Amino acid sequence: QVQLVESGGGLVQAGGSLKLSCAASGDTFTRYAMGWFRQAPGKVREYVGAIDRTGTHPDYPDSVRGRFTISRDNAQNTVYLQMNTLKPEDTAVYYCAAAGSVYLGFRESHYDAWGQGTQVTVSS
Numbered sequence: 155q156v157q158l159v160e161s162g163g164g165l166v167q168a169g170g171s172l173k174l175s176c177a178a179s180g181d182t183f184t185r186y187a188m189g190w191f192r193q194a195p196g197k198v199r200e201y202v203g204a205i206d207r208t209g210t211h212p213d214y215p216d217s218v219r220g221r222f223t224i225s226r227d228n229a230q231n232t233v234y235l236q237m238n239t240l241k242p243e244d245t246a247v248y249y250c251a252a253a254g255s256v257y258l259g260f261r262e263s264h265y266d267a268w269g270q271g272t273q274v275t276v277s278s
Contacts, residue, residue: 159177160175162174186254186267187207189253197246
């Protein structure tokens, strides 16, 4: 099973940018579509976006479309989440996840493996 490790979280001011990385190991990276989710305190985990195995087709929910960009480097076994124009409501723990059996997953149940999460805090 693939193992995932996120990095790149931190504290940023509203309007700023941050880029998260998720490094995969333990299995063939291109077997998996990759997704990003986030969870704010007291809230359910929320879908942030996903990208297919080739990196050709990303998908985003309305809440982040136009501000967030997902990409992947299959040679480096890494998926990225570029976050621009950040808002205080983007504050959350961000998780990457790997889905082996769907083309693009937008539900937690689509995903087989999860990283430990990285904290993103956006100050106003």
